[in-house]
Amino acid sequence: MIELVDLSKRYKQTEAVKKVNLFIERGEIVGLLGPNGAGKSTLISMLASLLEPTSGDVRFQKKSVLRNPQPLRKVIGMVPQDIALYEDLTAEENLHFFGRIYRLKGKELKKKTEEVLEQIGLTEHRKDIVKRFSGGMKRRLNIGVAMLHEPELIIMDEPTVGIDPQSRNYILETVKRLNEEKKMTVLYTSHYMEEVEFLCDRIYILDKGNLIASGTKDEIKDIISLERALSIKADRWENEFVTKLKGNPLISRIHVEEKEITVIVPREVNMFSAIIQIAEETGQELNSVNRKDPTLEDVFLHLTGRALRD
């Protein structure tokens, strides 16, 4: 359906996107994963022909859209990161307003508005002023606006940032449902691994403007099949314990959080006893040491040496 070919964007000093190649097939949910500043917003703005690339091409049904973006624009619904709604209007009034921009009117506009309110779970709040909505409700309405003209492809730029868990789940379920029932193709960007793992058929991982991995979840997790991730848990860390782990030559990657340390080690090495020994030597009390099934988060740590949300 859509193909990006060697797509790049440079803003003065910053190379925000570097020669990215990516494709989206009809009916897929594709995840674009990367930490803040990785270039996700820049990439999807170029894909939606809202931003001109420095070089490379965007193709829709095998034709370049750079000179002729209209056919692509017609089938795209874009959910921006920033909420774009009229705060003093009700949910329904907002949908009517944006519906008219999409040239919907009369009975059709009414019908689409009702359908969208139902899909985003805001039917009961249709007459409420948006100003009084929670952050999560506003986001849901923002998604509703992008769905009014029944886009074939919906692009969502981190739609769950800064909202409560309940709204977040609601949004994730809605995306799944739209894909299954309406056969909507979805490009979903996020820096939350678990969202992408839950939703997406295929995943692209972007870091500092470069695509560093792509494939199905299993393919991506296979990247670290020669290694394994171990989780070490404790209430607090002794500095010396952490220093010794960091200095251990068998540990290729380490990520330290308040109560959990994740280490990546070669598959054939039995690190359990070594970790317990280091703990004994340094007076570190441990709650547990467990082998973890690799998550996409671990893959990112493996590939970049950094955690996604550092």
Ligand SMILES: Nc1ncnc2c1ncn2[C@@H]1O[C@H](COP(=O)(O)OP(=O)(O)OP(=O)(O)O)[C@@H](O)[C@H]1O
């Ligand atoms: N208009 C702009 N002018 C100059 N630099 C920019 C502009 N927009 C983005 N950048 C830079 O390009 C890089 C990629 O930014 P982008 O917003 O695409 O990343 P992102 O992955 O979407 O991150 P976030 O989740 O924080 O939005 C960053 O270094 C950013 O500072």
